Amino acid sequence: QKDYKLWLQYNKVEDATILNSYRSTIKGVHAFGNSETIAIATKEIEQGLSSLLGQEIHKINNENSANIIVIGKTSELSAELQQNIQKDIRIINNEGYVIKTLNNNKQVLITGKTDVAVLYGVFHFLRLLQTNQSISNLAITDAPKINVRILNHWDNLNETVERGYAGSSIWNWQKLPDFIDQRYIDYARANASIGINGTVLNNVNANALILTPQYFEKVTALANTFRPYGIKVYLTARFSAPIEIGKLKTADPYDPEVQKWWKDKTAEIYKSIPDFGGFLVKANSEGQPGPQNYGRNHVDGANMLADALAPFGGIVMWRAFVYSEHNTDDRAKQAYSEFVPYDGKFRDNVIVQVKNGAIDFQPREPFHPMFGAMPKTPLMMEFQITQEYLGFSTHLVFLPKLFQEVLQSDTYSKGKGSTVAKIIDGSLDPHKLTGMAGVANIGSDINWCGHPFAQANWYGFGRLAWNPNLDSKTIAEEWLRMTFSNNEKFVQPVQEMMIDSREAVVNYMTPLGLHHIMDTGHHYGPGPWVSNLSRPEWNPVYYHKADKNGIGFDRSSTGSNATAQYAPEIAKEFNDIAKCPEKDLLWFHHVSWDYKLKNGATLWDGLAQKYQEGVNQVGNMQSTWGKMKPYVDEQRFHEVEMLLNIQHKEAKWWRDACLLYFQQFSGKELPNGVEKPTQTLEYFESLKFPFAPGNN
Numbered sequence: 001q002k003d004y005k006l007w008l009q010y011n012k013v014e015d016a017t018i019l020n021s022y023r024s025t026i027k028g029v030h031a032f033g034n035s036e037t038i039a040i041a042t043k044e045i046e047q048g049l050s051s052l053l054g055q056e057i058h059k060i061n062n063e064n065s066a067n068i069i070v071i072g073k074t075s076e077l078s079a080e081l082q083q084n085i086q087k088d089i090r091i092i093n094n095e096g097y098v099i100k101t102l103n104n105n106k107q108v109l110i111t112g113k114t115d116v117a118v119l120y121g122v123f124h125f126l127r128l129l130q131t132n133q134s135i136s137n138l139a140i141t142d143a144p145k146i147n148v149r150i151l152n153h154w155d156n157l158n159e160t161v162e163r164g165y166a167g168s169s170i171w172n173w174q175k176l177p178d179f180i181d182q183r184y185i186d187y188a189r190a191n192a193s194i195g196i197n198g199t200v201l202n203n204v205n206a207n208a209l210i211l212t213p214q215y216f217e218k219v220t221a222l223a224n225t226f227r228p229y230g231i232k233v234y235l236t237a238r239f240s241a242p243i244e245i246g247k248l249k250t251a252d253p254y255d256p257e258v259q260k261w262w263k264d265k266t267a268e269i270y271k272s273i274p275d276f277g278g279f280l281v282k283a284n285s286e287g288q289p290g291p292q293n294y295g296r297n298h299v300d301g302a303n304m305l306a307d308a309l310a311p312f313g314g315i316v317m318w319r320a321f322v323y324s325e326h327n328t329d330d331r332a333k334q335a336y337s338e339f340v341p342y343d344g345k346f347r348d349n350v351i352v353q354v355k356n357g358a359i360d361f362q363p364r365e366p367f368h369p370m371f372g373a374m375p376k377t378p379l380m381m382e383f384q385i386t387q388e389y390l391g392f393s394t395h396l397v398f399l400p401k402l403f404q405e406v407l408q409s410d411t412y413s414k415g416k417g418s419t420v421a422k423i424i425d426g427s428l429d430p431h432k433l434t435g436m437a438g439v440a441n442i443g444s445d446i447n448w449c450g451h452p453f454a455q456a457n458w459y460g461f462g463r464l465a466w467n468p469n470l471d472s473k474t475i476a477e478e479w480l481r482m483t484f485s486n487n488e489k490f491v492q493p494v495q496e497m498m499i500d501s502r503e504a505v506v507n508y509m510t511p512l513g514l515h516h517i518m519d520t521g522h523h524y525g526p527g528p529w530v531s532n533l534s535r536p537e538w539n540p541v542y543y544h545k546a547d548k549n550g551i552g553f554d555r556s557s558t559g560s561n562a563t564a565q566y567a568p569e570i571a572k573e574f575n576d577i578a579k580c581p582e583k584d585l586l587w588f589h590h591v592s593w594d595y596k597l598k599n600g601a602t603l604w605d606g607l608a609q610k611y612q613e614g615v616n617q618v619g620n621m622q623s624t625w626g627k628m629k630p631y632v633d634e635q636r637f638h639e640v641e642m643l644l645n646i647q648h649k650e651a652k653w654w655r656d657a658c659l660l661y662f663q664q665f666s667g668k669e670l671p672n673g674v675e676k677p678t679q680t681l682e683y684f685e686s687l688k689f690p691f692a693p694g695n696n
């Protein structure tokens with residue numbers, strides 16, 4: 001089935017001119033080295049090329065033959081070949097590669113310092129053909145800008161996936177370690193093709209059982225499967241594990257027995273997984289245990305684990321997603337308040353993992369104020385690839401557009417140009433340890449991600465983790481060409497559709513800076529009216545604060561003063577209602593219904609128009625897709641068509657439910673051009689979703 005193959009379709013090149021030029025450039029492949037990784041790279045390039053060129057491409061034994069692709073780790077190449085790339089190789093890191101046309105005998109050399117670098121180079125080379133680019137006179141050097149490029153699976157040990165919308169977990173714990181599902185291999189290959197080099201197998205809401213020997217042998221089997229693809233395995237560490245599975249009385253990080261328990265446990269892991277990556281920890285957040293249970297702090301907890309991992313080269317990814325029921329301060333401020341004072345206090349092998357925004361993976365959030373505020377601590381980005389707050393896998397939303405917006409935001413932490421990208425890639429405040437995590441949208445569905453277009457979000461995450469400065473338009477184009485077709489009549493309109501899809505979802509769900517108004521628990525569909533949950537900051541009314549005077553959360557200096565957590569240049573802008581970008585208006589200000597927006601409309605009218613615009617945008621997506629039938633296989637065409645119909649229906653649902661609800665406060669009529677709701681507010685409030693995948 002086509003959609004199982006993701007972006008690695010390797011369709012035969014359709015354009016005859018391009019096909020002929022490829023065919024005359026490539027007659028065979030010669031590989032130096034005999035590691036498992038080189039065998040994988042060789043098979044990939046042979047099969048990929050054979051399929052793209054529509055003719056068998058074989059191994060050639062003579063490395064001096066003309067018109068061949070030569071692959072291999074630099075140290076294993078012939079002396080002559082090594083000479084050709086000496087300079088290029090010197091400037092790249094261990095995962096970087098060189099792809100170079102050697103003109104004397106028209107060979108293309110793909111090499112790097114490690115075997116995995118060669119594999120990455122092979123995928124890059126294949127991508128050139130998949131996207132119909134020229135392969136003559138190649139002189140490419142490329143290397144990842146971020147070290148830890150990692151997926152976070154929120155997979156539970158019972159095979160459910162927290163916030164997973166593409167079936168169940170792909171890890172079959174029952175059949176492991178002896179049964180290695182082909183999926184694991186295909187998963188590793190897909191990740192390697194976009195440079196992902198790490199995976200956390202289990203949920204941040206952790207189960208200590210994963211740290212017991214019976215699971216270790218299963219985890220080891222996965223680690224062995226992924227290793228040749230350059231992927232390290234990591235696990236989440238439940239802070240109370242020493243009590244739960246270690247029979248200790250406490251998990252206090254100051255307790256010598258607890259410290260010893262973690263040291264022994266870690267050593268035990270490394271005995272069977274010598275390249276184990278380390279631990280991801282959610283502590284003292286949403287009920288998870290942590291050092292604060294013992295009067296200690298995040299530094300105490302993280303450093304204890306870091307000390308256990310350090311002798312083996314492992315790292316701790318300590319999450320900063322914290323907000324407490326005992327803290328009455330604005331939820332958006334709490335992570336910053338709690339973590340920034342610890343700047344510089346963490347061990348070298350700790351990296352603090354920060355969500356892109358200060359609340360929680362919303363369709364739009366201003367960048368998290370922690371970025372730029374902890375120069376002495378490496379911070380890693382956490383994006384959510386799975387669409388918890390963006391319509392699950394039923395809505396087409398191209399997330400790299402969202403990711404790019406965050407990465408290119410200017411924190412001004414060291415003056416103009418201090419983008420979030422530069423903070424996380426360690427170029428602004430030099431850090432050896434850098435990382436980007438993506439909460440995976442992968443499940444057991446045949447098409448991996450639920451929605452054929454959700455695969456683009458996995459793809460795009462990998463590409464941005466490799467190079468956080470890539471343009472989302474380029475990513476969309478690459479993905480479309482590789483996944484569907486190189487036909488310009490397809491690529492251009494669908495690329496535009498993908499790029500627009502992000503703003504569409506913002507418009508029909510949470511325009512002008514609204515946030516967290518999704519329904520209770522599952523977060524599917526609108527629930528701006530929800531006010532009955534036990535913790536105030538779990539209720540949508542906490543976030544939109546609609547009343548007769550207006551709508552929005554005052555985070556300016558007259559309100560929670562969250563704006564003060566940003567650098568002065570940014571704070572000044574966010575703080576001033578006239579200067580605040582309109583896309584973030586209601587995030588930072590409580591704004592009167594009559595407030596005049598930049599286009600002259602009142603806030604009420606503007607808000608209603610945005611909701612309508614979102615619906616219209618989905619309508620445009622439907623009509624764009626409707627014209628794509630000639631370029632797409634029937635199955636995927638039809639699937640996307642059905643999903644867009646659902647999305648359109650639900651965009652209207654969002655519009656109607658939210659506008660009817662907010663109208664109670666504004667007391668104003670809907671402006672012209674905004675369609676009248678077909679149902680009452682009571683109807684929308686009565687909807688229940690027992691079938692929505694919840695938080696398992």
Ligand code: BDP
Nearest residue numbers: 162163204205282321360695
């Ligand atoms: C929230 C999710 C919850 C996660 C939490 C987290 O609703 O399921 O456990 O994030 O990131 O958005 O820890």
